[in-house]
Amino acid sequence: MExxxxxxxxDEALTETIxxxxxxxxxxxxxxxxxxxxxxxxxRAGKEASVSPARLKTRRTIMTSTITKLAxxxxxxxxxxAGIYQFNNTDKNSTIPTDTLVAGPQTFKLADGSEVTLxxxxxxxxxxxxxTRGFEHIAGVxxxxxxxxxxxxxxxxxxxxxxxxxxxxxxxxxxxxxxDTKEHIQLLAVEVTxxxxxxxxxxxxxxxxxxxxxxxxxxxxxxNVSQDGNVPARLKERMTALVDAxxxxxxxxxxxxxxxxxxxxxxKGEVEYDSNLFGGTEEDAKRLQQNLGNIESAKALGEAFVxxxxxxxxxxxxxxxxxxSEDGKHAKARLLTGKAPISMKGSxxxxxxxxxxWWQVDD
Amino acid sequence: xxxxxxTQLVEAAQNGHLESFGxxxxxxxxxxxxLSYSMLADRDLAEDAAQEVFAIACRDIExxxxxxxxxxxxxxxCRNVSRQMLxxxxxxxxxxxxxxxxxxxxxxxxxxxTIRRAVWNLREAERELIVLRYFDGFSQARISEVLGLSPQxxxxxxxxxxxxxxxxxxxxxxxxxxxxxx
Numbered sequence: 357m358e359x360x361x362x363x364x365x366x367d368e369a370l371t372e373t374i375x376x377x378x379x380x381x382x383x384x385x386x387x388x389x390x391x392x393x394x395x396x397x398x399x400r401a402g403k404e405a406s407v408s409p410a411r412l413k414t415r416r417t418i419m420t421s422t423i424t425k426l427a428x429x430x431x432x433x434x435x436x437x438a439g440i441y442q443f444n445n446t447d448k449n450s451t452i453p454t455d456t457l458v459a460g461p462q463t464f465k466l467a468d469g470s471e472v473t474l475x476x477x478x479x480x481x482x483x484x485x486x487x488t489r490g491f492e493h494i495a496g497v498x499x500x501x502x503x504x505x506x507x508x509x510x511x512x513x514x515x516x517x518x519x520x521x522x523x524x525x526x527x528x529x530x531x532x533x534x535x536d537t538k539e540h541i542q543l544l545a546v547e548v549t550x551x552x553x554x555x556x557x558x559x560x561x562x563x564x565x566x567x568x569x570x571x572x573x574x575x576x577x578x579x580n581v582s583q584d585g586n587v588p589a590r591l592k593e594r595m596t597a598l599v600d601a602x603x604x605x606x607x608x609x610x611x612x613x614x615x616x617x618x619x620x621x622x623x624k625g626e627v628e629y630d631s632n633l634f635g636g637t638e639e640d641a642k643r644l645q646q647n648l649g650n651i652e653s654a655k656a657l658g659e660a661f662v663x664x665x666x667x668x669x670x671x672x673x674x675x676x677x678x679x680x681s682e683d684g685k686h687a688k689a690r691l692l693t694g695k696a697p698i699s700m701k702g703s704x705x706x707x708x709x710x711x712x713x714w715w716q717v718d719d
Numbered sequence: 720x721x722x723x724x725x726t727q728l729v730e731a732a733q734n735g736h737l738e739s740f741g742x743x744x745x746x747x748x749x750x751x752x753x754l755s756y757s758m759l760a761d762r763d764l765a766e767d768a769a770q771e772v773f774a775i776a777c778r779d780i781e782x783x784x785x786x787x788x789x790x791x792x793x794x795x796x797c798r799n800v801s802r803q804m805l806x807x808x809x810x811x812x813x814x815x816x817x818x819x820x821x822x823x824x825x826x827x828x829x830x831x832x833t834i835r836r837a838v839w840n841l842r843e844a845e846r847e848l849i850v851l852r853y854f855d856g857f858s859q860a861r862i863s864e865v866l867g868l869s870p871q872x873x874x875x876x877x878x879x880x881x882x883x884x885x886x887x888x889x890x891x892x893x894x895x896x897x898x899x900x901x
Binding site: 363366367369370371372373374375376378379381383386387389390392393394396397398399400401457459477479494495531533535536538 | 756762766834849
């Protein structure tokens with residue numbers, strides 16, 4: 357019997373069904389549609405030690421010139437002397453040629469003794485030539501520990517500069533597309549462990565103190581919720597508790613922000629539905645009444661929420677900003693959750709001030 | 720495949736040489752559309768996914784350590800982006816959707832729809848090969864390059880996949896007679 361996979365009719369059937377017009381491959385069009393990606397790639401040109409094919413083609417011609425050979429010999433001699441000098445005056449880790457690209461995972465020691473710990477996927481570019489302390493942050497998550505007492509230390513990034521004087525901080529550069537809304541996210545998250553840093557770009561500047569976090573998005577001023585004068589202190593506490601709970605994957609801590617006394621009364625029909633106090637629709641409220649109508653107490657309701665809430669494991673959270681209503685009683689935050697660049701999602705928790713406190717009313 | 724040439728292109732692209740990245744784009748755009756199509760079963764979505772795949776590759780190519788594994792790395796990005804789009808659309812593959820079935824019926828009756836079902840019932844690894852083979856007529860050698868598999872593995876999987884499709888079609892009453900050959 358003929359093997360079915362060798363049947364000509366099967367090839368014809370598959371070609372007819374799957375076969376398609378050849379995709380239109382147009383790199384010029386693609387470049388126009390992805391200027392940011394193109395910019396990121398071309399920004400590396402001329403900064404690396406490696407040689408592009410175009411340069412390889414010209415090398416042979418240039419090196420045939422006698423003057424060029426003499427000049428090259430001189431350069432090599434100078435470079436050798438400089439290399440010996442550097443080898444004798446620094447340890448192995450801090451012997452860095454000009455413009456060196458460093459990729460994680462590793463801990464890299466800079467010439468001044470400061471250390472940068474790069475996570476997998478993180479990259480920095482180090483340049484000793486300028487004589488200033490610091491480096492360029494290109495991608496990923498890095499922890500920086502700056503040696504004190506040696507003057508200004510600046511980390512440059514595409515979204516702003518981070519200036520530190522003897523401190524420890526973490527930089528997390530995000531460049532990806534949100535899984536749900538397909539928004540292109542480009543931001544730098546800064547978290548200070550010790551000391552303080554100043555984050556600045558052309559749109560503004562913000563001083564970040566110990567244990568504070570900040571997000572600076574492309575072409576936006578740095579946003580530091582701790583220094584947002586429009587946000588009440590109690591709401592900042594609530595917001596911080598929510599972020600901490602999500603980052604810890606702690607469902608119980610997450611539900612602390614909800615007013616279960618009010619929700620219990622709503623379920624029991626003791627108060628009327630109010631969209632400001634209950635984040636969902638009236639139908640959502642009715643569904644809640646149907647499903648939890650037999651709940652015995654506000655405490656039991658809280659315990660049921662802990663089981664139901666979708667906080668199962670730690671997740672990264674970036675707080676982009678908080679918007680306060682004109683009457684000052686309602687707040688809406690913009691968060692990003694999940695791991696960049698593939699698993700990020702937008703989240704928009706809301707709060708309302710009632711029963712003498714700020715309560716989360718929606719997520 | 721000219722491996723050295725491709726490795727040089729990747730290295731040059733990693734150093735910011737846009738034309739080299741363009742050459743890689745020209746070389747792999749069509750296979751990425753086909754690979755994405757094998758998961759999404761929707762030509763338009765597959766084209767969108769391929770665009771996104773190269774945007775990610777353009778941004779992240781610096782992180783690629785094994786330059787000779789560029790194609791497999793790109794295919795990995797493509798699978799991730801396609802899965803993400805599949806989840807975002809929250810649809811079963813369009814090949815099996817009512818809308819697509821209705822269109823198929825209008826075009827060619829049940830026959831094409833049944834063949835599509837046979838293909839999309841395959842395991843992902845087999846379906847990728849079948850779609851790459853028949854979407855744009857890629858040779859087994861080209862598929863082997865794109866997916867980073869040995870030619871023997873590609874051939875073996877193709878044979879098994881076609882055998883499963885033939886069995887499925889036979890069970891549903893389709894034979895070579897429908898095509899005038901056997």
